[in-house]
Amino acid sequence: MGRLEHQAALSGASVRGATRPPRPWPPALWLRCTLSPLLPFLTLLVTSLAWATPSNPTPCAEQPYTLETPEGLAGGGNLEFDGEVAIFSDGACLETQGLRLQAPSLRYDQASGELTAPQIAVETPRYRIWAEEGRIKDQVLQARGIRATTCRCGDNLRLLSETLRFDTQSGEMVLEESRLEVYEFGLARFGELRLDPNQPLGESLGLTPTGAEAPLALPVRFDFDQGLNVGLSEFPLPDGTRSGRFSTRLTLLGLRLGSPDPILRLGLATQEKNRRASLQLDRKPSGFASRGEVVDGPLFFVHDSERGRYAFGLQQAFALGRFTLVPYAWAAQDWRDGTPATQEQGLAAGAELRYAFEVQEGPFRFRLEPFGVLGFYNQPQQYLAYGGQAEGRYEGDFTLRVGYTWAIESTPGRFWLERREATQKLSASLRFQGLGLEAQHDFLKAQTEASLRVGFEQDYGEVWAQLHTCWSCVGKTLSNGRDDWERRELVLGFTPVPLSCTYDLNLTPFLGYDLLRQGVSRWGLELRYADCCFIWRLGYQEIRLAQHPGEAANGKLTFGLEIR
């Protein structure tokens, strides 16, 4: 079991976020929201909701009068229809695939099939949009004078735009000549901004990795970990392209400020289809360090000055049915043990061949992926590595997974790029309701790790306990001057349900205990506060007894912000 998995298990929110689908917004929640303990905000909440809630929240189908049109279901308080033109008045609405529109009045021309309305308010699963006027024809909404927001109430985070075009069939929403504002402070301008009405704003802007459920994280870092860490991290810069996505990111960070080893980091990254480039410069008391990569199709250049790694070359994958062939060639330099004493330089060329086999029968699934790498150098030496991965899985009332990973090297590879580290690992996991068991045995290291997690789901969140054990652990931690070959850590925590109300807060605490060394191993507390547009996070975590080679006993203060 990897350290990252263990850390993810400790920070319950990320585990829950990854496994639990977003909760719906049941009516009962409104009641719970209004009973929020934050009474001082209650008045503001009611005020905000009063103008944020559509003036006529009745579903369109329950309006006094409805009109079924090819464009969707229109409804309203009253209707005049002369067989050609229908005019709704006294509040009107339109419901069609992917949107709900409201307006004081609505006009439908049966001959042209066009719906027009002034002062429209549109709701999609992720956005609320207002427009001075809108027109729907052929399932396409076109509107002008646009104000759009993802906020639950108010519009402190908003997009202002001249025009909007929303194809309800394809689900594509395009804003032209728009600008992004936060608290009326303009952040960016877009010529043509494409939004997915069902996706978070961060994903549409390219701020969140595609497919990730995680909300947009604030690209500003402010925490304390062996010193103050402050600055911009992967801060998106609009690049003026027509795509409207942020593809260029700036990093300007001061790390470990106040400690004897502060770092000033400057980074720039940009990405396009099939092309990406990034460069990061670190200014340390000991000197400069840099790392980066440039990838353009099959060509690439990567380097990491601290590890003495440089490479320029090409590699390209060719898929042939279940086979994948990746020929490669590069000129490279590597420090094999991380110091200049073991520097290797030269040329390498070769290929990797993979075969992917997968079969599924009912709840059973089996996957086998063997591989082999054959490489040559500009020296009388060749590289051969082979191995693979086999995995069996059962997904029914419970989930059981058993996997085996192995790799064998004939001789150690010269460069990190072609190297396939020798490994032999057997792993298994079992999940049943609130119970999760994971175990892994590394045959080469003769090391066994296991983790048992028990969670009790409640309406208000999950109370969980996790026992992590390790026998014959390699990469030992030190305590009281001796190696710790065995670890037993029990962590108790509570993960509240994700904040769904406005002006609401919750606490996420956890406490770890080292059963062998008889002491508190870690503890942490995170406070989350939700307003209309954002979720603010303030947390403190302290490791008192390090459990992994990568951990050090220290405290960490974090501050974060997410778009709701």
Add this chain to the structure above:
Amino acid sequence: MKHWILLFTLLSLVGLASRFAGFEVRPRGNSELDVGTGIYTLPTGGTITDNRSGLVLEARYIQYRDGDFIKAQGATLKAKEGEFTAASLEYQQKPDTLRMNGVRFSSKEFKALTAQQGLLLKEDVLVLKGEVRSSDPVLEASTLIVDTAKDQALVLGGFTYRDGATTLRGNRPDSTLLLTFEGGKVRASTRVPAEVLNRLRPYADKL
């Protein structure tokens, strides 16, 4: 009693095509008179024509009393408002009302208008209730009041009205829809003028 009936059957056969105070009765077969009640029965139906109003009633079975009522079954009634067919029908001379069950009505405004119950009043107002259906215009309603003199029809309660690809629905029990027939076109409005509503709505209570 039986011989009295037999006697008046014979008399009726003699008096075929006789007039009865504005009504002209043409029995399809026998006509029987119950002398005790003054009720005529046409067991195999016939035709009654009101020469004053132009009303023509054809039915498979008719019972009537002169100056009082006409009852019929399997009836077809041609009136100036249009043509009715009804499973059963009852005409009361005082007040001048015509009640029908299982009614089907066609006029220049409506084609194949059917309802469970119908009431035709002397003010040229037709009230229909219960599963009111029409094929042109396509209408489904619970209550319909047709003012044939003013080319208007008022729908009360939930309804479905279809025009081309467009379907209009009134979703509430207190829904109203005024249909106005003008130059071959139908105008529909849910906002019914108070004058029209106050004039037509009371007719619905008469049925």
